[in-house]
Amino acid sequence: MSHRNAALTPRHRLRVARLVIEEGWPISEVAARFQVSWPTVKRWVDRYLAGEPMQDRSSRPKSSPNKTSKKTTKRCVSLRMRLREGPIQLAARLGIAPATVHRILTTARMNRLCYVDRATGEPIRRYEHDHPGSLVHVDVKKLGNIPDGGGWRYVGRRQGSRNRAVTPGKPKNKWRNPKLGYAFVHTIIDDHSRVAYTEVHNDESAVTAVGVLHRAVEWFADRGVAIERILSDNGGAYRSHLWRDTCEALSITPKRTRPYRPQTNGKVERFHRTMADGWAYARCYTSENERRDALPDWLHEYNQHRPHTACGGQPPFSRLINVPGQYN
Known part of the structure; x- marks a missing residue:
């Protein structure tokens, strides 16, 4: 999918190429009609002649020599599950940048501790039954x-104790305080x-x-x-x-x-x-x-x-x- 500021969508790129190749339009006239530059039209014509798609190419490089190794990634995830430490602590153990650790944990969906089970350290497995009533x-x-007059959360402990004491119809404990x-x-x-x-x-x-x-x-x-x-x-x-x-x-x-x-x-x-x-x-x-x-x-x-x-x-x-x- 083309970006939102692209002058030509994939459908219009194909139209541009066909006007030049199949209908014989000059490149300059096609560029003027679609309000794009001459090299832009030439690029999509060459793509069409080479049999390539009109979609945007990925900006990802063909090779990444400095990419984090799979061994380091696996060790990072393993330490996260076992020690439940943050990116800074894990970066010190692994000898890589904290931002790299955060990227690894985000990819593995372990960047938040709430995503990890406290007892086992493993990622939380979520489930949902397929229709109502199944479970x-x-x-x-x-x-x-709550005592009459309000509880301590809103009126404070002193006033809350007074409200407890005057609440009628409640039994008393051994300290003569009402049991609500x-x-x-x-x-x-x-x-x-x-x-x-x-x-x-x-x-x-x-x-x-x-x-x-x-x-x-x-x-x-x-x-x-x-x-x-x-x-x-x-x-x-x-x-x-x-x-x-x-x-x-x-x-x-x-x-x-x-x-x-x-x-x-x-x-x-x-x-x-x-x-x-x-x-x-x-x-x-x-x-x-x-x-x-x-x-x-x-x-x-x-x-x-x-x-x-x-x-x-x-x-x-x-x-x-x-x-x-x-x-x-």
Whole structure:
């Protein structure tokens, strides 16, 4: 493809050459007609006579004597995976320029440490199932309940402690401080579309997890998605017989991640981070009920309006076809 400032596109270059060779036009007249110089027309005529294409030639040299050797490149990648050091440290070990190390790591897609698995040092392998419902991820996010008047994140620790003390209906610990408890956010997210279903409960028991699964299956079914497999961590609720029997009754294949390997369930883990930034800690809530009431609106925004990089800059619902209310 020609550059944006080229006077002649490949199609016009071919036209120029044919006017001179096949129709006998003088080179000077062709140059005047296409507003280019005489040598430019001559160059494309010679290319045409030699049987060469009219596309731009690569500016890459035929030989690069000073090119970094394959041995050095492999050693650079190996050290990056094993030591997780930056370009300056690796350059000192290899005896090459830091810019060269950065170029090697960029080519290998290892220029950022977030691209490399912390446990093994190997590049992160990303996957995505080919259709909605083929696999969904499930997990629970634990959040501290907000006292009446606001939590310490926004009002400060001193005022936050006062708000905790005056929050009614809460049991006391041995220091006479109220125990606000936790909110457990149960999330089921589709691997292909990133469409998420979320509920907030006061526990993470197997009975609660099974109830969330039943309602999520109905919610996805209303949107034309049939859940085939579900991936969870090794929490007690997901290792229970109740969870196994429920999945069997719903014709869903349950799968669990390897212990101490949350990266396998990374899509729902990343969603919980987005949810924490966009909803849980996005503003000052004056009570826990106010925060929970704000979840449906934020979830609607996430599913149907918020651009998602994994969906090509489109919202997750864009990957579901003919869903009622999809564009509301």
